[in-house]
Amino acid sequence: DIQMTQSPSSLSASVGDRVTFTCRASQTINGHLNWYQQKLGKAPKLLIFAASTLQSGVPSRFSGSGSGTDFTLTINNLQPEDFGTYYCQQSFSAPPTFGPGTRVDI
Amino acid sequence: QVHLVESGGGLVKPGGSLRLSCAASGFNFSDYYMSWIRQAPGKGPEWISYISGHSLYMSYAESVKYRFAISRDNAKNSLYLEMNSLRAEDTAVYYCARDISGGRLDYWGQGTLVTSPQ
Numbered sequence: 001d002i003q004m005t006q007s008p009s010s011l012s013a014s015v016g017d018r019v020t021f022t023c024r025a026s027q028t029i030n031g032h033l034n035w036y037q038q039k040l041g042k043a044p045k046l047l048i049f050a051a052s053t054l055q056s057g058v059p060s061r062f063s064g065s066g067s068g069t070d071f072t073l074t075i076n077n078l079q080p081e082d083f084g085t086y087y088c089q090q091s092f093s094a095p096p097t098f099g100p101g102t103r104v105d106i
Numbered sequence: 107q108v109h110l111v112e113s114g115g116g117l118v119k120p121g122g123s124l125r126l127s128c129a130a131s132g133f134n135f136s137d138y139y140m141s142w143i144r145q146a147p148g149k150g151p152e153w154i155s156y157i158s159g160h161s162l163y164m165s166y167a168e169s170v171k172y173r174f175a176i177s178r179d180n181a182k183n184s185l186y187l188e189m190n191s192l193r194a195e196d197t198a199v200y201y202c203a204r205d206i207s208g209g210r211l212d213y214w215g216q217g218t219l220v221t222s223p224q
Contacts, residue, residue: 091209
């Protein structure tokens with residue numbers, strides 16, 4: 001199975017900040033990288049797929065980049081509603097696997 | 107709009123069985139793969155199974171292989187997960203999700219809690 005790691009495990013930021021966190025796959029995943037946001041007690045929500053494509057309805061302050069094994073998620077102009085945990089996930093090969101998450105505290 | 111609602115969770119003794127259901131609406135159900143994902147308390151999500159639109163293809167995580175069975179009824183727009191030989195480590199919130207291209211999960215249900223205490 002492809003292992004996913006994320007850093008940092010948590011971060012604190014202020015409204016208006018730009019935050020970036022990273023995700024690394026244990027082998028190349030050809031850009032098949034998805035990002036999800038999860039708020040406490042809720043289901044994960046797809047934010048970005050194929051490393052950099054914004055899911056419909058997701059604000060443009062979210063962006064993703066990367067290739068090969070290393071990927072990043074950036075949130076510009078952080079908003080109060082952006083708190084939560086962010087997970088990366090590879091969908092290149094079965095089984096799809098998730099990273100351990102980055103918790104963002106506002 | 108796409109709507110997924112899971113049901114069937116509960117408290118079950120180790121070694122017991124449970125059947126989860128997921129009712130889908132707002133899209134052409136048979137056109138899509140569907141997946142089950144679970145999340146143990148304080149942990150990240152774990153994909154456990156998917157099924158193709160007409161049930162030709164299924165896949166399972168090693169952790170549930172031979173114990174869990176995924177199925178669907180397209181006439182009822184419903185997805186199922188039959189869980190047998192439950193263990194304490196199966197305790198989690200179980201989500202169904204619409205699956206685009208083998209793992210991109212674009213819509214999720216609200217989840218149903220399965221508890222199998224030690």
